[in-house]
Amino acid sequence: MVTNNSSKSTGIRKVLLMGNPNVGKSVIFSRLTGTRVIASNYPGTTVGYSHGFMSLGEDRVEVIDVPGTYTLEPTSEAEEIASEMLDTGDLVINVVDATNLERNLYLTQQLLERDIPLIVALNIWDETEHRGIYIDLDKLRERLGVPVIPTVAVSGQGIKELVTGIAGATSPDTPARSYDERWAAVGGIISQVQRITHRHHTWRERLGDASVQPLAGGIIAVVVLAVAFLVVRFIGENLIGYVLEPLFDNLWAPVVLRLSDLLGGSGFFHNILIGEIVAGEVNFIESFGLLTTGLFVPFGMVLPYIISFYLVLGLFEDVGYLPRLAVLMDTLMHRLGLHGYAIIPSMLGLGCNVPAVLATRILESKRERFIAATLISIAIPCAALQAMIFGLVGQQGAQYVAIVFGTLFIVWIILGMIINRFAQGFSPELLIEIPPYRMPPWRTVLQKLWMRVNGFLKEAIPIILGAVMVINILYTLGVFDAIADFTAPVVTGLLGLPKEAVTALVIGFLRKDVALGMLAPLGLSANQLVVGSVVLAMFFPCVATFVVILRELGIVNMLKSVAIMIATALLVGGALNLILQ
Amino acid sequence: MFGFGGRFRHGFGRGEGQLTLARMQTGQSGIVVQVLSGHGMIRRLGALGIRPGLRVTKVNSSFMRGPIAVQFGSTQVAIGFGMANRIVVEPIDSRSERP
Ligand SMILES: Nc1nc2c(ncn2[C@@H]2O[C@H](COP(=O)(O)OP(=O)(O)OP(=O)(O)O)[C@@H](O)[C@H]2O)c(=O)[nH]1
Ligand SMILES: [Mg+2]
Numbered sequence: 139m140v141t142n143n144s145s146k147s148t149g150i151r152k153v154l155l156m157g158n159p160n161v162g163k164s165v166i167f168s169r170l171t172g173t174r175v176i177a178s179n180y181p182g183t184t185v186g187y188s189h190g191f192m193s194l195g196e197d198r199v200e201v202i203d204v205p206g207t208y209t210l211e212p213t214s215e216a217e218e219i220a221s222e223m224l225d226t227g228d229l230v231i232n233v234v235d236a237t238n239l240e241r242n243l244y245l246t247q248q249l250l251e252r253d254i255p256l257i258v259a260l261n262i263w264d265e266t267e268h269r270g271i272y273i274d275l276d277k278l279r280e281r282l283g284v285p286v287i288p289t290v291a292v293s294g295q296g297i298k299e300l301v302t303g304i305a306g307a308t309s310p311d312t313p314a315r316s317y318d319e320r321w322a323a324v325g326g327i328i329s330q331v332q333r334i335t336h337r338h339h340t341w342r343e344r345l346g347d348a349s350v351q352p353l354a355g356g357i358i359a360v361v362v363l364a365v366a367f368l369v370v371r372f373i374g375e376n377l378i379g380y381v382l383e384p385l386f387d388n389l390w391a392p393v394v395l396r397l398s399d400l401l402g403g404s405g406f407f408h409n410i411l412i413g414e415i416v417a418g419e420v421n422f423i424e425s426f427g428l429l430t431t432g433l434f435v436p437f438g439m440v441l442p443y444i445i446s447f448y449l450v451l452g453l454f455e456d457v458g459y460l461p462r463l464a465v466l467m468d469t470l471m472h473r474l475g476l477h478g479y480a481i482i483p484s485m486l487g488l489g490c491n492v493p494a495v496l497a498t499r500i501l502e503s504k505r506e507r508f509i510a511a512t513l514i515s516i517a518i519p520c521a522a523l524q525a526m527i528f529g530l531v532g533q534q535g536a537q538y539v540a541i542v543f544g545t546l547f548i549v550w551i552i553l554g555m556i557i558n559r560f561a562q563g564f565s566p567e568l569l570i571e572i573p574p575y576r577m578p579p580w581r582t583v584l585q586k587l588w589m590r591v592n593g594f595l596k597e598a599i600p601i602i603l604g605a606v607m608v609i610n611i612l613y614t615l616g617v618f619d620a621i622a623d624f625t626a627p628v629v630t631g632l633l634g635l636p637k638e639a640v641t642a643l644v645i646g647f648l649r650k651d652v653a654l655g656m657l658a659p660l661g662l663s664a665n666q667l668v669v670g671s672v673v674l675a676m677f678f679p680c681v682a683t684f685v686v687i688l689r690e691l692g693i694v695n696m697l698k699s700v701a702i703m704i705a706t707a708l709l710v711g712g713a714l715n716l717i718l719q
Numbered sequence: 720m721f722g723f724g725g726r727f728r729h730g731f732g733r734g735e736g737q738l739t740l741a742r743m744q745t746g747q748s749g750i751v752v753q754v755l756s757g758h759g760m761i762r763r764l765g766a767l768g769i770r771p772g773l774r775v776t777k778v779n780s781s782f783m784r785g786p787i788a789v790q791f792g793s794t795q796v797a798i799g800f801g802m803a804n805r806i807v808v809e810p811i812d813s814r815s816e817r818p
């Protein structure tokens with residue numbers, strides 16, 4: 139209970155943001171704490187724990203963005219986390235979707251039964267009017283017995299009132315009730331406070347309905363995905379061709395050459411910083427110094443695709459297309475032992491495998507999570523690796539890029555069918571809420587893009603530079619030569635690659651983009667480059683993905699997963715080598 | 720399509736013509752009567768608001784046992800085919816319905 143010790147302190151230390159999935163908790167969290175977290179228009183965006191701080195009077199109060207839950211009786215892992223967190227908080231801000239009041243109030247009823255002060259944020263208030271929904275706020279306050287503040291999280295409307303309202307949060311005496319009694323209570327409230335007038339379908343709703351029809355939706359999906367791919371390529375290529383390559387070639391290359399002179403053109407430091415300069419020219423891809431390849435790979439090759447990919451993914455997420463894609467993909471995904479919603483972690487994996495493996499938490503069973511995580515880390519190349527595949531393999535011709543992606547896609551399907559046959563347990567059926575299509579404000583889209591680009595800059599670049607450094611040191615120490623001789627039978631005999639290519643597989647554990655870059659100076663044929671790219675993508679997860687797989691699946695399943703990866707990579711790589719020869 | 724819908728409704732008779740969600744026509748509405756399933760699934764559906772007495776409208780048609788999308792109020796939910804086949808509804812004849 140709230141105790142007022144001093145005049146200013148509220149005694150509240152921990153505030154929980156709770157509510158149904160996709161009601162705007164994460165947007166409210168960002169507003170309250172200034173800590174940006176990912177918000178998207180599909181249920182299950184938040185699957186982990188994020189916390190931040192807000193000031194309340196004189197206190198600094200912890201705020202927790204709890205994963206969305208429909209009920210406190212846990213039916214999935216995210217809901218389990220939610221109901222456990224409830225016991226640790228001092229106050230709950232129950233975020234309610236005003237356009238779905240009836241369903242949302244079930245959880246509110248459960249929260250009322252708990253002995254914890256409650257305040258309701260009636261969010262998405264802006265959409266009620268054009269949906270013909272009228273809510274009597276005073277009556278709702280009276281019936282619930284707690285403060286109710288209408289909010290529009292995306293614009294910030296009502297957030298101030300919500301913060302001031304926290305002081306008035308109460309915990310009305312409510313006895314524990316049964317499932318049916320709660321629904322009866324909700325029904326009673328709804329009949330008194332809500333009035334819905336008839337209105338015609340909007341074009342957005344029609345489009346929404348068409349998107350889940352087997353035929354119309356299928357056509358929409360093909361068109362939308364093809365356009366998305368072209369847009370990603372277009373933005374990425376033009377950023378590289380017109381912005382970043384000119385910057386590197388015209389501005390940075392002269393600086394590097396000057397520095398090379400200063401360092402005397404050779405020697406240990408020259409090698410690490412600049413690498414090899416051939417005939418007075420800087421080769422940003424092959425020289426492998428920290429200031430040449432070390433900067434060119436992340437900024438000149440990968441960053442443009444990170445920007446273009448996350449811009450398009452952000453639009454998909456915020457418009458609300460992904461759950462519809464899940465509906466269309468459901469039948470296919472069942473063949474892989476998954477259901478349609480697994481398409482969401484898979485799409486995230488095209489950006490980065492780390493959040494993708496985390497997002498498998500939206501799947502209900504351990505079995506599905508094992509299959510999804512394994513398939514993601516084998517067959518779904520992250521944006522950084524894709525950028526390098528476009529950059530390096532693309533030089534040989536678009537058909538080779540197509541072979542790489544085609545192979546990975548086929549592996550995704552066939553391997554999924556095989557694991558589905560042999561994995562223990564069962565996979566449940568799809569049951570998801572499909573949110574309405576929304577037009578995301580550009581500001582929201584760009585903010586989210588910046589968050590992700592910033593994440594790449596902060597987390598990936600140190601590892602990329604570290605990897606380039608490690609490569610140089612291992613070369614100097616002759617470690618790579620020893621490994622290359624040792625693994626030559628597999629790498630040369632089975633995969634048809636020069637024995638030095640093994641260094642790429644080793645470095646692939648750190649960063650796959652840098653690793654693929656290591657194949658560039660080896661003078662491979664187009665077919666060898668294809669085999670190398672495919673094996674590198676499948677062979678082993680990068681260290682960051684490895685850690686989340688270990689954490690999410692546990693050690694035994696992680697080992698199983700890794701065994702599948704290595705076996706598949708060698709098998710497919712060997713087969714590809716035979717076919718392409 | 721409409722001809723088939725009409726025949727369908729009459730073929731099952733009025734009043735007792737209950738059928739499952741999976742077998743409803745696209746665009747057809749009905750009242751959920753019961754969920755022929757275990758406690759767990761009844762709760763999972765209930766948490767989303769799908770429970771006896773709810774009026775739902777089927778949004779899509781199903782191809783190769785794909786999921787069924789239903790609309791109620793401003794909520795839309797997609798339900799796996801097998802699950803949808805265990806949700807019994809009493810269809811509403813839209814012609815006899817009063818606004
Ligand atoms: N129109 C409108 N949209 C909103 C409002 N608040 C949030 N949204 C949008 O609703 C979607 C869901 O927001 P999130 O903050 O991700 O929802 P959440 O409750 O955190 O969802 P989960 O993490 O999945 O439980 C996003 O696309 C938001 O931009 C609002 O007040 N009005
Ligand atoms: Mg969230």
